[in-house]
Each structure stands twice: as C-alpha cells, then as structure tokens.
Amino acid sequence: GAGVSQSPSNKVTEKGKDVELRCDPISGHTALYWYRQSLGQGLEFLIYFQGNSAPDKSGLPSDRFSAERTGGSVSTLTIQRTQQEDSAVYLCASSLAHSGRGTQYFGPGTRLLVL
Amino acid sequence: AQSVTQPDIHITVSEGASLELRCNYSYGATPYLFWYVQSPGQGLQLLLKYFSGDTLVQGIKGFEAEFKRSQSSFNLRKPSVHWSDAAEYFCAVEGGNQFYFGTGTSLTVIP
Numbered sequence: 001g002a003g004v005s006q007s008p009s010n011k012v013t014e015k016g017k018d019v020e021l022r023c024d025p026i027s028g029h030t031a032l033y034w035y036r037q038s039l040g041q042g043l044e045f046l047i048y049f050q051g052n053s054a055p056d057k058s059g060l061p062s063d064r065f066s067a068e069r070t071g072g073s074v075s076t077l078t079i080q081r082t083q084q085e086d087s088a089v090y091l092c093a094s095s096l097a098h099s100g101r102g103t104q105y106f107g108p109g110t111r112l113l114v115l
Numbered sequence: 116a117q118s119v120t121q122p123d124i125h126i127t128v129s130e131g132a133s134l135e136l137r138c139n140y141s142y143g144a145t146p147y148l149f150w151y152v153q154s155p156g157q158g159l160q161l162l163l164k165y166f167s168g169d170t171l172v173q174g175i176k177g178f179e180a181e182f183k184r185s186q187s188s189f190n191l192r193k194p195s196v197h198w199s200d201a202a203e204y205f206c207a208v209e210g211g212n213q214f215y216f217g218t219g220t221s222l223t224v225i226p
Contacts, residue, residue: 042205043216059213106159
C-alpha cells in the first residue's frame with residue numbers, strides 16, 4: 001500500500017553534470033506524470049506515460065531532458081548537462097488511468113540544486 | 116493556448132471565517148478542472164475535480180468548487196476555515212495530453 005516514491009529526495013550537482021531522478025509509482029497505476037516546481041512558480045507539466053509510452057513530449061523544456069519508463073512501472077527523468085535554471089523540485093505522480101478521471105497521487109519530490 | 120490564473124498570491128483569513136480562492140482558466144473546450152492542496156512538508160493532494168454534470172463539486176475536507184463556464188472560473192470555497200487549512204492551493208486544468216497548473220495561492224489562517 002505504499003504511495004509514490006521518488007529518489008533521491010535531494011540532489012546537489014555541479015553545472016554541466018548529468019542527473020537521473022527516479023520515480024516508483026503506485027503498483028498497478030498505468031499513468032505516470034512528471035512535473036517541475038520552481039520557487040514561486042506553479043507546477044510545470046513535463047511529460048506523462050501511459051504504460052511505457054509517452055504520447056506527448058512537448059512539455060519537456062529542452063532536449064537536455066529525457067524520460068523513460070520500463071515495465072510499466074519505474075520511470076527515470078534524466079537531465080543532461082545541467083544548468084542552474086534546472087534547479088527546482090521535480091514531482092512525480094501516478095494514476096490508475098490517464099486523463100483526469102484517474103486521480104493523480106503525487107510523490108514527495110526530488111529537490112535538485114545545480115551549483 | 117491553455118492557461119490557469121490564480122489572481123491571489125496570498126490570502127489571510129481568520130479561523131472560522133469563510134474562504135474563496137479564485138481560479139480562471141483559458142481553454143477552448145469544456146475542460147477537466149482540479150484543485151490541489153500542498154501542505155508544508157507534504158505532497159500535493161487532490162481536493163476535488165470537475166468533469167461534467169453538476170457545476171457545484173464537493174471535495175474532501177469540507178471544500179467545494181463551482182464551475183462557471185460564462186466566467187471561465189472554478190473558484191474554491193469553504194464555509195469555515197480551520198487552522199489546518201493553511202497551505203498552498205493550486206488550480207489545474209487538463210487540456211489534451213497535458214496538465215496546466217496555476218501559480219498557487221498561499222493561505223494563512225490566523226487564530
């Protein structure tokens with residue numbers, strides 16, 4: 001009965017380094033979402049997966065961002081060549097079904113700081 | 116393009132007073148609308164959502180919201196605020212394959 005978990009909870013990296021953020025959704029949830037929350041900003045939708053497929057990647061901020069999901073479960077968000085503006089809290093959510101008909105359950109987030 | 120506006124960055128109310136948080140959206144069709152709450156140190160939690168039908172939606176923790184198509188609004192209300200309601204509130208709209216969130220309204224409750 002665990003909720004959505006994310007790791008690491010905090011990540012400090014140097015500009016130019018690559019980082020990987022992990023999301024473990026609730027078991028059985030087919031839809032998985034990534035968001036970014038910057039200080040003083042709302043949530044910025046990045047990408048969603050239905051199963052292992054991401055139908056729309058247009059929300060990713062740049063080509064330095066990529067995401068994958070394997071086995072219909074764990075998802076990884078990768079940021080290459082990190083920049084200071086990437087500093088934010090990255091939130092993952094999962095739901096039984098895509099579209100708002102499935103309630104999204106959010107994880108605690110990964111706080112990323114790029115120095 | 117779809118967008119969500121929460122005009123009030125910060126609101127302060129007295130405990131026991133009524134509350135209304137404003138949300139306006141821009142979307143071409145009838146949207147799916149949501150309100151989320153983010154308490155300090157906690158994750159986002161869904162308060163309520165609207166898809167269709169009755170324009171007055173009841174949610175958890177005594178919250179309700181009313182969809183007004185003519186005003187493109189989905190305001191959140193609570194008749195009597197409790198100190199534990201102090202949190203950040205986000206309005207969101209689903210459009211196509213994406214979700215759009217407002218910048219949030221921070222609620223302070225004073226005794």
